[in-house]
Amino acid sequence: GESVGLHLPTLSVQEGDNSIINCAYSNSASDYFIWYKQESGKGPQFIIDIRSNMDKRQGQRVTVLLNKTVKHLSLQIAATQPGDSAVYFCAAGGGADGLTFGKGTHLIIQP
């Protein structure tokens, strides 16, 4: 079955720097990928998604890159702020039957 994993359980960055969070997936048939942000004690919050036929998608201060050749995607956060501190999950999907989540990367912002 599908497995989705993140390379690093914890990432520490300086406030104002750019953050890059990585994710690998196993199922090349996944139709799309979604990044979620989860703050302590809350549910996952939708950040951005990307279809499998795209290489890049940009949102407000965030960019997702997809490399289908090596089954890898990344979330880039520009000018990291204290409010970006959270656990970030990537998830893979193929229809209405639910998402497969990775284990998450805890982003820590240092002043």
Next chain:
Amino acid sequence: NAGVTQTPKFQVLKTGQSMTLQCAQDMNHNSMYWYRQDPGMGLRLIYYSASEGTTDKGEVPNGYNVSRLNKREFSLRLESAAPSQTSVYFCASSRLAGGIYEQYFGPGTRLTVT
């Protein structure tokens, strides 16, 4: 617009007790989901309902049942709780946007089974 709401927020059960977790969404979404999240882990799908009147098993359905009561509500039932079901439970609903089922989550129910 409250989004996805879940009740209760916290619950403690003894082994063998039963309970129902409630979920409702006001976004007119067709699909709804139940996930569990264990410490240090991502979310795992328990059951989902692609549309009103249908339910299907996810990755970890054993020990759970679900009911899609109407388009808004999707409940999760534990008939005989076990300590292994101690977890945080999240409900989600999804909309289809540009070919992607974007899922939106509730705040979660923290369940402890002793």
